[in-house]
Amino acid sequence: xxxxxxxxxxxxxxxxxxxxxxxxxxxxxxxxxxxxxxxxxxxxxxxxxxxxxxxxxxxxxxxxxxxxxxxxxxxxxxxxxxxxxxxxxxxxxxxxxxxxxxxxxxxxxxxxxxxxxxxxxxxxxxxxxxxxxxxxxxxxxxxxxxxxxxxxxxxxxxxxxxxxxxxxxxxxxxxxxxxxxxxxxxxxxxxxxxxxxxxxxxxxxxxxxxxxxxxxxxxxxxxxxxxxxxxxxxxxxxxxxxxxxxxxxxxxxxxxxxxxxxxxxxxxxxxxxxxxxxxxxxxxxxxxxxxxxxxxxxxxxxxxxxxxxxxxxxxxxxxxxxxxxxxxxxxxxxxxxxxxxxxxxxxxxxxxxxxxxxxxxxxxxxxxxxxxxxxxxxxxxxxxxxxxxxxxxxxx
Numbered sequence: 001x002x003x004x005x006x007x008x009x010x011x012x013x014x015x016x017x018x019x020x021x022x023x024x025x026x027x028x029x030x031x032x033x034x035x036x037x038x039x040x041x042x043x044x045x046x047x048x049x050x051x052x053x054x055x056x057x058x059x060x061x062x063x064x065x066x067x068x069x070x071x072x073x074x075x076x077x078x079x080x081x082x083x084x085x086x087x088x089x090x091x092x093x094x095x096x097x098x099x100x101x102x103x104x105x106x107x108x109x110x111x112x113x114x115x116x117x118x119x120x121x122x123x124x125x126x127x128x129x130x131x132x133x134x135x136x137x138x139x140x141x142x143x144x145x146x147x148x149x150x151x152x153x154x155x156x157x158x159x160x161x162x163x164x165x166x167x168x169x170x171x172x173x174x175x176x177x178x179x180x181x182x183x184x185x186x187x188x189x190x191x192x193x194x195x196x197x198x199x200x201x202x203x204x205x206x207x208x209x210x211x212x213x214x215x216x217x218x219x220x221x222x223x224x225x226x227x228x229x230x231x232x233x234x235x236x237x238x239x240x241x242x243x244x245x246x247x248x249x250x251x252x253x254x255x256x257x258x259x260x261x262x263x264x265x266x267x268x269x270x271x272x273x274x275x276x277x278x279x280x281x282x283x284x285x286x287x288x289x290x291x292x293x294x295x296x297x298x299x300x301x302x303x304x305x306x307x308x309x310x311x312x313x314x315x316x317x318x319x320x321x322x323x324x325x326x327x328x329x330x331x332x333x334x335x336x337x338x339x340x341x342x343x344x345x346x347x348x349x350x351x352x353x354x355x356x357x358x359x360x361x362x363x364x365x366x367x368x369x370x371x372x373x374x375x376x377x378x379x380x381x382x383x384x385x386x387x388x389x390x391x392x393x394x395x396x
Contacts, residue, residue: 001053002029005037006094010053013040022046034065034097035149064098067091067147067154071103074145074157076127078251079165084130086143086162090123098149110140110161119148137167137199137252166200169193169248169255173205176246178263182349183238183300186263189230193248193255200250207231208257212241223249238268238348239298267300269348274305274325277342277354281331286340286358289326293344293351300348308341308353331358 002013014031022044032038038060041053073089086105102121105128108114120128143162147154173190180186188207204226210219224231236242241264245257274290281287293302305320307327320327332338343353 001041001043002038004033004094005059010041032062033094034062035099036094037061064149064151066152067095067097067101067149069095069147070155070157071145071147072157074143074160076143076162077165079129081137081165081167082131082133082135084132084135084139084141084162084164085127086130086145087127088145088157090126091147096123096147096149097154098151100148100150102148103145104148104153105143105145106156107141107143107162110142135164137165138201139164163200166250166252168253169198169200169202169250171197172256172258173246173248174258176244176258176261178242178244178261180263180266181232182347183266183268184236184349185232185234186236186242186244186265187230187232188244188246190246190258192227192229197255198248198250200252202227202248203250204228204248205231206247206249206254207233208245208247209233209236209242211237212243212262214243216243216245219243219245236265238265240265266348267298269346269351270295270299270302270344271352273352273354274342274344277356279340279356279358281358284331284333285328286331286338287326287328288340288342288356290342290354292322292325295346300346302344302351303346304344306341306343306345306350308339310339310341311337 001010003010013029016028016030020027029038029040040057040060041055043053044051069091071088071091073087075088076084076086079085084107086107088103091101100121101123102119103125104117104119106115106117107130108116118128118130140161140163142159144156144159146156171193173193175191176188177190178186178188186209190205193202204224205228207222207224208216208219209222210216222231222233241262243260244263245260247254247257249255270293272293274293276291277288278290279286279288288307290305295301302322304322305324305327307318307320307329309316309318309329311332318327318329327342329338329340338358340356340358341353342356344351
């Protein structure tokens with residue numbers, strides 16, 4: 001039995017010969033790690049079983065040998081301008097095989113024939129920085145690494161490709177366009193930065209926007225990830241003119257901005273829900289009617305109405321033309337309820353909603369709630385419907 005200095009468990013060791021005669025006084029133990037401390041025990045056995053183990057032997061260290069495996073986890077990249085950073089996983093004690101341990105790193109520009117080598121005489125080393133003022137950004141290098149000690153050098157690892165540090169893109173996106181989608185949202189599009197000007201891998205784009213008469217330093221920013229060439233910007237003010245610019249970015253930072261453009265958000269939607277909302281049940285349907293919403297001069301025109309129908313976690317949206325002021329929707333067959341919302345919509349977006357809760361429950365009263373702050377008053381009807389009505393005003 002034996003164990004190394006790295007283990008607390010005893011295990012059976014390989015010996016030559018495998019079967020040890022009872023009168024033997026020594027045996028060769030094989031399959032050990034080089035340059036490792038071991039201790040051993042001897043256990044006698046016969047047909048009746050095994051005896052107690054002996055007192056452990058003094059620690060004995062195996063001889064050194066050259067490393068037999070290469071370091072793992074080879075990679076790298078990043079860093080500052082004119083740098084090539086290479087990283088790897090330091091080799092554990094059981095693979096060092098001797099003292100005087102270190103690493104030999106070999107690298108060359110991809111496509112070149114000659115390798116450059118550098119010795120790194122530190123056991124715990126895990127990175128190396130190569131600096132060259134003439135090094136171009138994001139240049140691909142082939143890199144490999146091996147270990148060494150006093151007894152020699154181990155095998156090289158597999159070759160991997162590592163790029164030198166990125167630098168910011170040198171040009172901005174082109175063909176910038178911005179379109180107002182509503183009073184509060186715009187859509188921005190652009191053409192990608194040409195590959196020769198990226199100085200690395202484009203991680204995405206940054207949209208900067210600020211109101212007219214504000215300075216660019218006060219700009220708000222939205223970032224995209226990946227190679228998307230459109231983005232929506234929300235949370236804007238109605239009827240407001242904005243400057244817009246787009247920048248490409250990589251791991252080193254953002255490049256120069258594109259030429260700025262202007263876009264004006266649309267007028268806000270009317271801030272009033274449809275008025276005089278009424279309803280009537282006809283068998284398995286409910287008919288809603290309302291007074292049209294008329295936009296003021298500083299509001300966007302009404303293009304129609306949206307009626308939202310919600311029942312048992314199911315939602316359906318119905319669009320109604322602006323020339324109509326009624327809609328027919330189904331009632332549930334069970335004793336559940338439906339939530340009906342109606343609001344105007346137009347170029348400026350959606351207006352505030354009226355909400356009606358209709359419950360099919362025979363033998364109960366109808367409750368009408370005119371707004372969120374008023375108290376409900378019971379009205380007794382023979383129809384057996386319970387309805388709740390309230391106006392929901394959304395903040396602009």
